[in-house]
Amino acid sequence: MVQKLVLASNNAGKVREFQELLAPFHFQVIPQGELGIPAVEEPHHTFIENALAKARHASAMSGLPALADDSGICAHALDGAPGVYSARYAGLDGDNAANNQKLIAALQGKANRGAHYVCALVMVNSTNDPEPLIVQARWYGQIVDEPQGDRGFGYDPHFFIPELGKTVAQLEPAEKNQISHRGQALRELITQLQVRAQYA
Ligand SMILES: O=c1nc[nH]c2c1ncn2[C@H]1C[C@H](O)[C@@H](COP(=O)(O)OP(=O)(O)OP(=O)(O)O)O1
Ligand SMILES: [Mg+2]
Numbered sequence: 001m002v003q004k005l006v007l008a009s010n011n012a013g014k015v016r017e018f019q020e021l022l023a024p025f026h027f028q029v030i031p032q033g034e035l036g037i038p039a040v041e042e043p044h045h046t047f048i049e050n051a052l053a054k055a056r057h058a059s060a061m062s063g064l065p066a067l068a069d070d071s072g073i074c075a076h077a078l079d080g081a082p083g084v085y086s087a088r089y090a091g092l093d094g095d096n097a098a099n100n101q102k103l104i105a106a107l108q109g110k111a112n113r114g115a116h117y118v119c120a121l122v123m124v125n126s127t128n129d130p131e132p133l134i135v136q137a138r139w140y141g142q143i144v145d146e147p148q149g150d151r152g153f154g155y156d157p158h159f160f161i162p163e164l165g166k167t168v169a170q171l172e173p174a175e176k177n178q179i180s181h182r183g184q185a186l187r188e189l190i191t192q193l194q195v196r197a198q199y200a
Contacts, residue, residue, distance in 0.1 A: 008058035008068035013153025047120035137184035
């Protein structure tokens with residue numbers, strides 16, 4: 001049986017990645033925008049709490065199970081900033097160009113370019129699900145001043161993976177999904193779902 005799943009995100013880049021990551025599994029993935037579900041406030045100080053808020057909201061509005069992603073980039077020389085505020089670092093939510101510019105400016109003169117992406121995923125069966133599935137994963141790299149590549153989204157042109165000698169925006173979509181914070185987290189979530197299904 002194909003299970004309907006609302007994707008609680010309005011970020012087209014994330015939606016694309018989830019469509020690919022979830023393709024092998026038996027879900028009918030419905031981006032919340034297709035149901036007219038608007039973004040919800042993200043007032044919390046942890047990725048997990050914001051992801052839970054997004055998932056609950058999408059499930060409440062749709063009456064369907066929902067999957068939410070709250071993610072961001074954490075620069076080590078900046079004590080983890082922009083972190084949970086990554087999408088609105090420069091003020092306006094979703095202004096990638098301004099966010100990237102602000103991050104590069106904040107790192108001027110800093111020797112430590114280490115950073116990681118974080119992805120928190122929460123899946124709920126209903127808005128009051130007492131046992132949400134919760135996972136969080138990291139992807140380590142370096143922030144480079146010069147943007148390179150035109151794939152991916154968000155901070156990808158500035159996020160360099162030393163092992164690959166490329167920024168994330170230079171990776172094929174499948175290559176990114178194989179190693180990204182989002183790919184790692186989703187595979188862990190699927191494992192939890194499979195264990196649950198085994199005992200259903
Ligand atoms: O793989 C990634 N590649 C590049 N940038 C990324 C990635 N993953 C997260 N990011 C950045 C984008 C945004 O600045 C923030 C997420 O913010 P976040 O609130 O979780 O998502 P969002 O507002 O774009 O969409 P939504 O809340 O509807 O899911 O971190
Ligand atoms: Mg957001």
